Amino acid sequence: MADIGTSYFKAQRFGEAVRPLSEAVLANPGDDKLARRLAVAVQQAGFAGTGGGEAKPTPVETQGQAPQDPEDPLAVMSDIARRVDNERVSGRLIPPPEGFADFGYPSIDYANHPGYGADKGLLTGEEGDVIKPFYEAFAPIWNGYLSMKSRASSRPVSPAHAETFRTLERDGILGLRMTDAERAELLERTEPVAEEVRRRRAELEPGKRGVEASSGHLYHVKNKPTDFVDFLNRVFENHGIxxxxxxxxxxxMAVKLANLQINSVEDMSIVGNSLVGDLPLSPAYYMHIDSSIGVMKVIIYRSKVSAEQGAFRYVPGSNRIGVTPFELCVRKATDKSDYDSSKTKFRRRFVGLPPFLQKKANFGNDLQPGHPELEPLLERERVMTSDDGDMLLFDNNGIHRGAIFESGEREIIQVLLAP
Ligand SMILES: [Fe+2]
Structure with a gap:
């Protein structure tokens, strides 16, 4: 079976490769190469929602993948949750050598939360099926996670960056500094886009400046390589990024996209989106983890940024919070399905989920004053000003938030790194 599966695999006939590879994997536990091939075949066959494929394997044949359109999605999710209940992972694809953090994501009792279960106005029972849309977000995330994880293995770091790398592994974030020449070149190369964003922002009332109006496109992987991405790769190479x-x-990992963003204290969209009903704004508002697995980000400060001027904030060590892989994917699914939005409609849907699915990527808004884990989390949070570095490389599965302003304006370039 291994030979037949491998032949189909090599011929890139992934749909036909899935069944023999599945049988071969079951017959050869511990054969990592076969398992990796199966994961790639399943993904390429379109089973994980990445395109049309002819194969529709059952869960057992695909090593725990979530089927595309099951009769009882809740039963599938409960089954996965039960199966991986003893596993612990961080948001990173390989285990942290430092061990997991001694704190977790704050647990939130949504049944008794004044913005959720205790808000009787929310419980109108008009939301219909809340599980199906949630499952549609969850399944590709779970399948993608399994596939990514099967591809990851430890890779060496050169001695020049070994110590810095240990800090990254421990804290989840690194502040690095460009040379004066690099910085001068960066400013020059990105000034036309910055100028355009400034012009667009000036045309709009502060309250109407959405993400679109405040950001300018510098690079996207789907476009041809540009001088700018060559420059970025050169700088990243110089610093081992x-x-x-x-x-x-x-x-x-490679640079996938780069955007320039300008924000100021007058832009109120983050605060507006962080309010939960009539409740006071949480001191932890907008604290979140991102929704992609296996990616990292670099924030480059284009202007000088102080603590008050929208500096990026990160909870060091939160990149090593250990949860079950199911919980990690559930947190991402709540974001992808919009269930973690604070808008009434989505809070109503969220209340309709069973407690084992009530976990958010964007959870900070729901931490009301008096929550026992609120103060410790705020104490751990570190404000990364431009004095800490003008390039911040971080694991975006650690807890973070940005653009928290008391005054002024900030210009940043956000770069996404992905496999
Ligand atoms: Fe984020």
């Missing part, structure tokens, strides 16, 4: 990111995730 891609090497460290690749070692961190256990897969080769």
């Amino acid at each position: 891609l090497e460290m990111a690749s070692a961190y995730q256990g897969v080769p």
Whole structure:
């Protein structure tokens, strides 16, 4: 079976490769190469929602993948939750050598939360099936996670970056500094886009400046390589950024997109989106983890940024919070399905989920004053000003938030790294 599966695999006939590879994997436990091939075949066959494929394997044949359109999605999720209940992972694809953090994501009792279960106005019972849309977000995330994880393995870091890398592994974030020449070139190369964003922002009332109006496109992987991305790769190479990111995730990482963003204290959209009903704004508002697995980010401060001027904030060590892989994917699914939005409609849906699915990526808004884990979390949070570095490389599965302003304006370039 292994030979037949491998032949189909090599011929890139992934749909036909899935069944023999599944049988071969079951017959050869511990054969990592076969397992990796199966994961790739399943993904390429379109089973994980990445395109049309002819194969529709059952869960047992695909090593725990979530089927595309099951009769009882809740039963599938309960089954996965039960199966991986003893596993612990962080948001990173390989286990942290430092061990897991001694704190977790704050647990929130939504049944008794004044913005959720205790808000009787929310419980109108008009939401219909809340499980199906949640499952549609969850299944590709879970399948993608299994596939990514099967591809990751430890990669070396050169001695020049070994110590810095240990800090990244421990804290989840690194502040690095460009040379004066690099900085001057960066400012020059990005000034036309910055100028355009400034012009667009000036045309709009502060309250109407959405993400679109405040950001400018610098690079996207789907477009042709540009001088700018060549420059970025050169700077990242000089500072070991891609090497460290690749070692961190256990897969080769590359620059996928870069955006320039300008925000100021007058832009109120983050605060507005963080309010939960009529409740006071949480001191932890907008604290979140991102929704992609296996990616990392770099924030480059284009302007000088102080603590008050929208500096990026990160909870060091929160990249090593250990949860079941199911919980990690559930947190991402609540974001992808909009269930973690604070808008009434989505809070109503969220209340309709069973407690084992009531976990958010964007959870900070729901931490009301008096929550026992609120103060410790705020104490751990570190404000990363431009004095800490003008390039911040971080694991975006650690707890973070940005653009928290008391005054002024900030210009940043956000770069996404992915396999
Ligand atoms: Fe984020």
